[in-house]
Amino acid sequence: MLRPSMSTAFRVLGTPCCSSGNPSQHNLEEHPMRWSRVLCLLVVSGGLYSAAAAQATGLPSFNAPYRAFQRSEIGLVLTFPDGGGTAFEGAYRFASGKFDLGFRGGIFDPGGTGNATLLVGAEARERVVTHTEDFPLDGALILGVGGALVSGNSELFVPVGLSLGRRVDPKNSKVSIVPYVQPTGLLAAGSGNSDFFFTLGLGADFRLSPRFDARISAGLGDVEGVSISAVWVH
Numbered sequence: 001m002l003r004p005s006m007s008t009a010f011r012v013l014g015t016p017c018c019s020s021g022n023p024s025q026h027n028l029e030e031h032p033m034r035w036s037r038v039l040c041l042l043v044v045s046g047g048l049y050s051a052a053a054a055q056a057t058g059l060p061s062f063n064a065p066y067r068a069f070q071r072s073e074i075g076l077v078l079t080f081p082d083g084g085g086t087a088f089e090g091a092y093r094f095a096s097g098k099f100d101l102g103f104r105g106g107i108f109d110p111g112g113t114g115n116a117t118l119l120v121g122a123e124a125r126e127r128v129v130t131h132t133e134d135f136p137l138d139g140a141l142i143l144g145v146g147g148a149l150v151s152g153n154s155e156l157f158v159p160v161g162l163s164l165g166r167r168v169d170p171k172n173s174k175v176s177i178v179p180y181v182q183p184t185g186l187l188a189a190g191s192g193n194s195d196f197f198f199t200l201g202l203g204a205d206f207r208l209s210p211r212f213d214a215r216i217s218a219g220l221g222d223v224e225g226v227s228i229s230a231v232w233v234h
Helices: 006-014 025-046
Strands: 072-081 086-096 099-109 117-129 138-149 155-165 176-190 193-209 212-221 225-233
Touching: 072 099, 072 212, 086 117, 117 155
Parallel strands: none
Antiparallel strands: 072 086, 072 225, 086 099, 099 117, 117 138, 138 155, 155 176, 176 193, 193 212, 212 225
8 A cells, every 4th residue: 555645644643054265275174074064964864755744743833953052942843744733742952062852742633533633853964064165054953752642542752864054144133044865864763654745834033032942944846834933941
């Protein structure tokens, strides 16, 4: 039996973050290594393809390449997957050096007479690329595991993504923006079947104050939908 595309998966489940001047010789020698690392990461994150969920709880919600907080953050996430329904989630992340770990959970309501789905997941993010004169973006590897749980038709998600972006500080403004892209591959397993999938995430994080972020992301391709978040940072 063919697995359903992610445009219908939730209906099934519910009813069920520049250097200047001339680079040193040392930096020149490092550039090929940096580019090789970036290309390898793109292959890993982009090589898993077909039709599936974008992150740990199977929704088109993505991550900037670096965190907005020093210690931790807590937020509310509202997601509208393609195909209908609404997901309500809470999220918490904490920092450890260049690494941070997050947990999220909530409910997906498919609407109508469908059964609500319990969403649970964990995500890890680590900076792996820093911008240079030759490569203008910062990058982070995103790993996760989670699931969408409903009686008789639960799904396990294991996403791997590479987030690439750069913080923009507009002149004469206290607001900063981090636009980014996140190609993501994912292993989905459930009901005796497993598959590899791919989606492209596009997003932007808006720093509206030292303590508050507003974020939006969307999935293109096999996983479509929009996610918005309100996040308090510490």
